[in-house]
Amino acid sequence: xxxxxxxxxxxxxxxxxxxxxxxxxxxxxxxxxxxxxxxxxxxxxxxxxxxxxxxxxxxxxxxxxxxxxxxxxxxxxxxxxxxxxxxxxxxxxxxxxxxxxxxxxxxxxxxxxxxxxxxxxxxxxxxxxxxxxxxxxxxxxxxxxxxxxxxxxxxxxxxxxxxxxxxxxxxxxxxxxxxxxxxxxxxxxxxxxxxxxxxxxxxxxxxxxxxxxxxxxxxxxxxxxxxxxxxxxxxxxxxxxxxxxxxxxxxxxxxxxxxxxxxxxxxxxxxxxxxxxxxxxxxxxxxxxxxxxxxxxxxxxxxxxxxxxxxxxxxxxxxxxxxxxxxxxxxxxxxxxxxxxxxxxx
Amino acid sequence: xxxxxxxxxxxxxxxxxxxxxxxxxxxxxxxxxxxxxxxxxxxxxxxxxxxxxxxxxxxxxxxxxxxxxxxxxxxxxxxxxxxxxxxxxxxxxxxxxxxxxxxxxxxxxxxxxxxxxxxxxxxxxxxxxxxxxxxxxxxxxxxxxxxxxxxxxxxxxxxxxxxxxxxxxxxxxxxxxxxxxxxxxxxxxxxxxxxxxxxxxxxxxxxxxxxxxxxxxxxxxxxxxxxxxxxxxxxxxxxxxxxxxxxxxxxxxxxxxxxxxxxxxxxxxxxxxxxxxxxxxxxxxxxxxxxxxxxxxxxxxxxxxxxxxxxxxxxxxxxxxxxxxxxxxxxxxxxxxxxxxxxxxxxxxxxxxxxxxxxxxxxxxxxxxxxxxxxxxxxxxxxxxxxxxxxxxxxxxxxxxxxxxxxxxxxxxxxxxxx
Numbered sequence: 001x002x003x004x005x006x007x008x009x010x011x012x013x014x015x016x017x018x019x020x021x022x023x024x025x026x027x028x029x030x031x032x033x034x035x036x037x038x039x040x041x042x043x044x045x046x047x048x049x050x051x052x053x054x055x056x057x058x059x060x061x062x063x064x065x066x067x068x069x070x071x072x073x074x075x076x077x078x079x080x081x082x083x084x085x086x087x088x089x090x091x092x093x094x095x096x097x098x099x100x101x102x103x104x105x106x107x108x109x110x111x112x113x114x115x116x117x118x119x120x121x122x123x124x125x126x127x128x129x130x131x132x133x134x135x136x137x138x139x140x141x142x143x144x145x146x147x148x149x150x151x152x153x154x155x156x157x158x159x160x161x162x163x164x165x166x167x168x169x170x171x172x173x174x175x176x177x178x179x180x181x182x183x184x185x186x187x188x189x190x191x192x193x194x195x196x197x198x199x200x201x202x203x204x205x206x207x208x209x210x211x212x213x214x215x216x217x218x219x220x221x222x223x224x225x226x227x228x229x230x231x232x233x234x235x236x237x238x239x240x241x242x243x244x245x246x247x248x249x250x251x252x253x254x255x256x257x258x259x260x261x262x263x264x265x266x267x268x269x270x271x272x273x274x275x276x277x278x279x280x281x282x283x284x285x286x287x288x289x290x291x292x293x294x295x296x297x298x299x300x301x302x303x304x305x306x307x308x309x310x311x312x313x314x315x316x317x318x319x320x321x322x323x324x325x326x327x328x329x330x331x332x333x334x335x336x337x338x339x340x341x342x343x344x345x346x
Numbered sequence: 347x348x349x350x351x352x353x354x355x356x357x358x359x360x361x362x363x364x365x366x367x368x369x370x371x372x373x374x375x376x377x378x379x380x381x382x383x384x385x386x387x388x389x390x391x392x393x394x395x396x397x398x399x400x401x402x403x404x405x406x407x408x409x410x411x412x413x414x415x416x417x418x419x420x421x422x423x424x425x426x427x428x429x430x431x432x433x434x435x436x437x438x439x440x441x442x443x444x445x446x447x448x449x450x451x452x453x454x455x456x457x458x459x460x461x462x463x464x465x466x467x468x469x470x471x472x473x474x475x476x477x478x479x480x481x482x483x484x485x486x487x488x489x490x491x492x493x494x495x496x497x498x499x500x501x502x503x504x505x506x507x508x509x510x511x512x513x514x515x516x517x518x519x520x521x522x523x524x525x526x527x528x529x530x531x532x533x534x535x536x537x538x539x540x541x542x543x544x545x546x547x548x549x550x551x552x553x554x555x556x557x558x559x560x561x562x563x564x565x566x567x568x569x570x571x572x573x574x575x576x577x578x579x580x581x582x583x584x585x586x587x588x589x590x591x592x593x594x595x596x597x598x599x600x601x602x603x604x605x606x607x608x609x610x611x612x613x614x615x616x617x618x619x620x621x622x623x624x625x626x627x628x629x630x631x632x633x634x635x636x637x638x639x640x641x642x643x644x645x646x647x648x649x650x651x652x653x654x655x656x657x658x659x660x661x662x663x664x665x666x667x668x669x670x671x672x673x674x675x676x677x678x679x680x681x682x683x684x685x686x687x688x689x690x691x692x693x694x695x696x697x698x699x700x701x702x703x704x705x706x707x708x709x710x711x712x713x714x715x716x717x718x719x720x721x722x723x724x725x726x727x728x729x730x731x732x733x734x735x736x737x738x739x740x741x742x743x744x745x746x747x748x749x750x751x752x753x754x755x756x757x758x759x760x761x762x763x764x765x
Contacts, residue, residue: 036698057723059694119713123365179522182649182709182740189650196651197692199721204368208361243350311681313690 024298070198073210074263075300077255079292082270087228095271096256100163104136105129105260126205130257193264193318202262209258216251224285268325412748414509419614420456426621442620455610476600483581492603493556503559505747510604513537517553585746618751641702642673648708653688697723704729711737736760
């Protein structure tokens, strides 16, 4: 009976993986095809690369592919970071935004923009984003710890408080510089989150961080499953809790830092997506992490594609994801309340 | 070394190595910093003129006149009209001239301002001055007395006042206006020590302004504080065209009892724009007569990303004046984004447009120039390859004041190499 159940689970996981993979491939292909340059010209020039007669810049190789890589990395990073946080803190509300990690990364990036370091040193942005994210995560974590244990009931409140504080500092900086409206406009565009004009520079800023972060989360996916049971249980089952947690913190900071550096602030994505995946697939992180990578990439790519196809210039991808994510989160909350009212019967 | 340290060292080396390879390589390929700036172009010797003679419009002269040199305004208006007549005589069609009555009016105003006795001039002004006017918020301001203490809360009003009244009549300046030293010299703004700030309410009260120029976007608390202090408020329109700027200028002239000065400045703005149009005409005419394709100009703003101004903006209207040269507005039109203020444009789209001239309004021009010249796609643009990449002062381009003339001058100056 159990074996039949496991086989069905595996089949459903496989089916879901195939569906999402197809969606990702379709969206990616459309992203690569969509552009102002006729595809025929683009392709001819790509072929010319082999005999060295091509133009030094090609819309596909130098614009659309790097943009697609950035989009895929960002979607996967945010979704996985959210899933890991929720499992680590055993709290469905834990996410990079709610715990203030994005705000921490964002604050240091704002400072980099203000000091104009990014003009001379492009890698100052990912370093600032990573450092800010990690420091904030550690700060929230240490504040929530009491008696050697993380107080889960205070974790979210601490995160919200730290997030508010960091946001207030950022707002104060922006208020103090309100008359430098060109800088304010730059920061506003960055804060809104955008995938416009992402080239290899952005790929280089993000990809190493994302690769390490995703590998780390994937590597520890079994431990995350055990940690989700609680610290004591994890210790009893032989997990080196402190070491694994610290490494996962580093991975989350790398993922969020990379995403913030290349795309800007994307709210709600990391909170909602793991819920959706868990809702469909179940809570096992063993499957959740790889699936989050796929679903995150596919949904972010689809969102960007939609925005481009509809030529919506008034809103950025950050705005859209925040709106959609907020609505989805409300729906999820309402759904879970109804689920509780029904005594847990679906 | 323990295994744990090895793991961390490997990860750190991986990331740092990646960044070193990715970013170091680029910096070693840096081109020499040959920023083709507007200043550089302005300093170039003017090219030898071909018949018909070029209309000489000098930036410094323009700036001086726009800053309130009334005699220079009147002189330039006449000079430009004579130049336009010469161009017409050489057979150049589409030459623009001020309407005769405006030209005449400018000279009458000059005589009033420079030859009439002060008392007599005051009487003429009082007779000419409106008795009341309605501001953009619908409030009627009675002009039964002569104000002498002004509080410009907006850049446009401060800019007009600095050009039209002595500095001792201006009680304070908007925050950060004095940073724009390229328009408002430090020695001029230093004469007005007070900044308009919400924290300066008491100091402003002590300065006893009689009338404040505010806008719809002014902070409600500031407006309320001024009202509480018994200051008369005049709400200015947010100008979105040169006509709006002129209309606000004339209204302000009546309020500050300088109707003639304001009118002369208004006529000067019109005359300068026409002179610049004619200048552009002399640049493009040889191309038309020799059937040479007219080069294409793309104008971009740059903050975090590139964008094109639409016809709704003043920059867009300046581009519209440039006619066939400009391809920016046509691009906005084809994407049906005319109702927006700005239309984002990505690098692929810019590369597809491949303009002959690329003008960018930006702040960090050195860094942007470097980035463009390093970018595999952008550095292949005709404009970049032929050194027709120009950076213009963003604060001037977007300034809804009399200095919009300078913005247009800067655009045309970039095209100076057209011949």
